[in-house]
Amino acid sequence: MQLNGYGGPEVLELREVRLGAVPEGEVRIATIAAPVNRADVEIRRGHWPVQRADPFPYTPGLEVLGEVVQTGPGVHWPPVGQRVITMMQRLGGVHGERPGCYATHVTVRAESVAAVPAELDPYAVAAVGLAGVTAYEGLRRLEIRPGHTVVVHGASGGVGSVAVRMAEAMGAEVIGTSSRSPAERSLLDELGPRSVDGVLETLGERTFADSVAVLRRGGRLCLVGALTGPELGLSAWDLIQELVLTGYSTENLTGDDLREDIAMICGWLRDGTLTPPPYQVVPLAEAARAHRLLEAGGHSGRVLLVP
Structure with missing residues (x-):
């Protein structure tokens, strides 16, 4: 899902992009769920411009949960088949250094991901996601x-x-x-x-x-x-x-921080101490509708894009 300029939800367009080889030290993740964040909406509107001289085409999305399907040279962990989550760390967002997570596949540095136990509901973990990491880091302080x-x-x-x-x-x-x-x-x-x-x-x-x-x-x-x-x-x-x-800002999030936070969050989800917020699943092709839900207000919980 890409945009070629700022504007309303209609500027989000589903496009097919050829995937190249996975670079050294990186992994390719097949998306299970990509949560929509308020920042995605503000960037699309142009209220928070992408900080690149030539930002388009631009793929939004700050976080993704999925399964590793390919690894690049030099990657010892995570293995193919591992369920992982990643977020921020110059992925999408205003920096635009890497394509974001509104995609069927996302390629990131191996060191930027955290393991997600296979027995947990992936949608539940994704619904906690970036919001949960932000909340946890703030509460720790x-x-x-x-x-x-x-x-x-x-x-x-x-x-x-x-x-x-x-x-x-x-x-x-x-x-x-x-x-x-x-x-x-x-x-x-x-x-x-x-x-x-x-x-x-x-x-x-x-x-x-x-x-x-x-x-x-x-x-x-x-x-x-x-x-x-x-x-x-x-x-x-x-x-x-x-x-x-x-x-606290997740702009400062590191892979080590993420792994520590997700381990705690998954432990709480596993034993029932923490329940996920309500969430709504929207097909990736209908990302514009997901943005309209956030813009309309009154929506409680998270919106998850799924392939």
């Missing part, structure tokens, strides 16, 4: 302990919905907020100052000041998104409460 109270913003969205489940699995009491419309009362009015141990911030501008204000002394906030805008403000009186304010 909150240093959650059993009994902690944690706010998760955007709890009905892709990252937020998975983060709620993960934080509960870590033993936290979770307070979720919605990204769809401003609350009648602010978070600070609702919870009061110095009332929570951690905040996973996905919204940014609209909620950041209150998110900081509700943190207890020594509390932690991790920003993993800024859906409502990048301009952040806070009170100096809040900051002197010895808070830890940090952030």
Whole structure:
């Protein structure tokens, strides 16, 4: 699936592309599921232009789960037949260094993939996918302990919905907020100052000041998104409460990070500690419809493209 210019969903076109030999140190994956992300939509619209002098034709897609069908010279792992997942690491996205994952086959560096146990439902793992890795990496930075109270913003969205489940699995009491419309009362009015141990911030501008204000002394906030805008403000009186304010982006994801995160996520899925978010399966040829679903809003969970 490619686009030759920015525009509406109709610019996504299904095309046949000849596959070359698999380069040294790389593997070719036959796609089982390629989740659709908000970033894919923003790139297609031209809101987040591809950072290449000549970006087209461009294949979108930041993540894929599938089975290794070919390996290049020098690859000792993963073997042919191994089910794997990969994401980010200059795959698709604004960098456009490699064709993305809206394809029947995706070729990546062997070191960039993580194993997925064959006994797990591949759609369930894909539905957690990038959203789950983002959520997990953000929550790790909150240093959650059993009994902690944690706010998760955007709890009905892709990252937020998975983060709620993960934080509960870590033993936290979770307070979720919605990204769809401003609350009648602010978070600070609702919870009061110095009332929570951690905040996973996905919204940014609209909620950041209150998110900081509700943190207890020594509390932690991790920003993993800024859906409502990048301009952040806070009170100096809040900051002197010895808070830890940090952030995380999967732009910094490494293969080692991915393998560690996916092992934890798959373990939770296997024992039922974590349940996947709801998902909808859409044929790859109907990627435009998948984008319309995200653009229309009101869709809960993930959209998975399948060949």
